[in-house]
Amino acid sequence: MMKKFLFLLCALISLSCFAQAPQSPGAAPDVKPTILDPVANKRVAEISSQLRCLVCQNQSIADSNAELAIDLKNQVVKQIAAGKTNEQIIDFMVERYGDFVLYNPPFKLSTLLLWVGPALFFVFALAALFWTLIKRKQQKAKPLTAEEKARAEALLKGTKSNTKKGAV
Known part of the structure; x- marks a missing residue:
């Protein structure tokens, strides 16, 4: 019963979309x-x-x-x-x-944005891209502590290690 209702509802919505479609x-x-x-x-x-x-x-x-x-x-x-x-x-x-x-x-003051706008947008997009790439490059991964190394080795071996409270 619910399937029939949903089917009829979808069909009705679809038909109404076609009825409203612009030329x-x-x-x-x-x-x-x-x-x-x-x-x-x-x-x-x-x-x-x-x-x-x-x-x-x-x-x-x-x-x-x-x-x-x-x-x-x-x-x-x-x-x-x-x-x-x-x-x-x-x-x-x-x-x-x-x-x-x-x-x-x-090309005059009132149309300056029409002429220069796309170039400015391109320059700002490139600057944002380079800034993002430089920030990513500057972020270095912290080295693992001895406890984290032991835990990773234990996980790789499939055994549980003795970790401090709260660690899984």
């Missing part, structure tokens, strides 16, 4: 700027490759299928249709989302 990233609709000419489509691709997906953070909006990336691509399409230049579109995105939206942000 796969590949199923997200893609931007299709069909109203634009080939030159404008090329500009959309060029600008989209310069802007970072704020959800994925490791992809440009041209490569991402996230909903926000699709919205940003649609915004680029609208601004191109409105006659804005590439620089104006990128400036608009930077004004709205900050320098982080640029796939290659400029």
